[in-house]
Amino acid sequence: MAAGTNTCVEETSGSLKKIKWSFTAGTGGDVDSIGSAQTSNAFSGLVQGLITVGGASMSASWSVTVKDQSSIDILMGQGASRNAATEYTARASLAGVANDKLTLGITGTGVSHPGEVYLLIR
Numbered sequence: 001m002a003a004g005t006n007t008c009v010e011e012t013s014g015s016l017k018k019i020k021w022s023f024t025a026g027t028g029g030d031v032d033s034i035g036s037a038q039t040s041n042a043f044s045g046l047v048q049g050l051i052t053v054g055g056a057s058m059s060a061s062w063s064v065t066v067k068d069q070s071s072i073d074i075l076m077g078q079g080a081s082r083n084a085a086t087e088y089t090a091r092a093s094l095a096g097v098a099n100d101k102l103t104l105g106i107t108g109t110g111v112s113h114p115g116e117v118y119l120l121i122r
Helices: none
Strands: 005-013 016-024 043-054 061-067 087-090 096-100 103-107 114-121
Touching: 016 043, 016 103, 043 061, 061 114, 103 114
Parallel strands: none
Antiparallel strands: 005 016, 016 114, 043 087, 043 096, 043 114, 061 103
């Protein structure tokens, strides 16, 4: 099974932090602990938003987790059941993070499909 690829870009502007993960799933349809799935920096603050963008040919339902260093999904389940090529946003019921590096997990995209995940923290 071929591994997927992932890049992570971290930006800070004032008190707002934006993390962008761009990924292409492997042959198993997953992106987990590959490439730069973990952020380089530790983050603190409240999660303000999640934006997911799937590729046009992705499977109908794929899921995102963003885990802190205690393996807690700081999205609190809000990353589940993304639709194929639809852009999704989530704001309510997201958690906070305290001085932790964050790790992206993606499941169920289908073979070799690209996508993007944006996380906003303040």
